[in-house]
Amino acid sequence: MSDRSTGVAMSEDELHAxxxxxxxxxxxxxxxxxxWLLTDCTGTDQLPDALVHPIALFHVPIQGAGTSIxxxxxxxxxQGAGSVGLDGYDWEYFTPMRENVEYRVEGxxxxxxxTVSAETGRIADRFVYSIxxxxxxxxxxxxxxxxxxxxx
Numbered sequence: 116m117s118d119r120s121t122g123v124a125m126s127e128d129e130l131h132a133x134x135x136x137x138x139x140x141x142x143x144x145x146x147x148x149x150x151w152l153l154t155d156c157t158g159t160d161q162l163p164d165a166l167v168h169p170i171a172l173f174h175v176p177i178q179g180a181g182t183s184i185x186x187x188x189x190x191x192x193x194q195g196a197g198s199v200g201l202d203g204y205d206w207e208y209f210t211p212m213r214e215n216v217e218y219r220v221e222g223x224x225x226x227x228x229x230t231v232s233a234e235t236g237r238i239a240d241r242f243v244y245s246i247x248x249x250x251x252x253x254x255x256x257x258x259x260x261x262x263x264x265x266x267x
Contacts, residue, residue: 125192130240133190133224138246140221143179145171147214167212176246176259179220190224191242193265202241202262210256212248218256222246225260238267 145167154161154168162168177183193199212218226243245260 127229130192130227130229133227133242135223136190137223138221138244139181140219141179141181142217143175143220143248144217145175145212145214150214165214167214169206169208171212172206172257172259176220176222176248176257179218179248180222180246181220182222187244191240191263191265193263194267198266200264200266202264204262205258205260207258207260208256209258210250210254212256216250218248218250220246220248240265240267 147165150165150167150171151161153170157168157170159168177187187193188195188199191199222245224242225245226241228241230239230241231237232239242263242265243260245258247255248257250256
């Protein structure tokens with residue numbers, strides 16, 4: 116996946132072919148101890164009724180979808196952590212997330228775009244992926260959508 120003549124990690128066709136690429140998927144349960152630690156590290160009080168602290172959405176969906184940050188870097192063609200910027204993230208809750216519930220987790224690459232800076236001529240790729248968490252009854256509980264900017 117390298118176009119050595121331009122120094123770009125992947126061609127524009129290869130980039131666009133990523134849209135629709137699914138992650139392996141899987142399940143993920145947030146146990147009480149994990150929720151307690153995540154909540155504690157934010158310096159806030161524990162939530163009532165076994166509610167999961169929102170901070171869990173930084174890593175739980177990625178793990179549950181059967182991937183990792185390192186694999187996402189590889190898929191997107193990122194050349195290390197210094198080449199990736201977070202352009203934003205959307206966390207949508209459709210129902211409350213709770214401890215000790217086994218969520219089905221599925222996701223995919225949803226958008227890509229190659230841009231060239233008019234000022235510097237530098238190439239950057241927009242890389243967006245979305246991951247859904249569904250409860251045991253099949254109800255969509257949460258969705259994360261992360262927007263990365265990958266500098267080439």
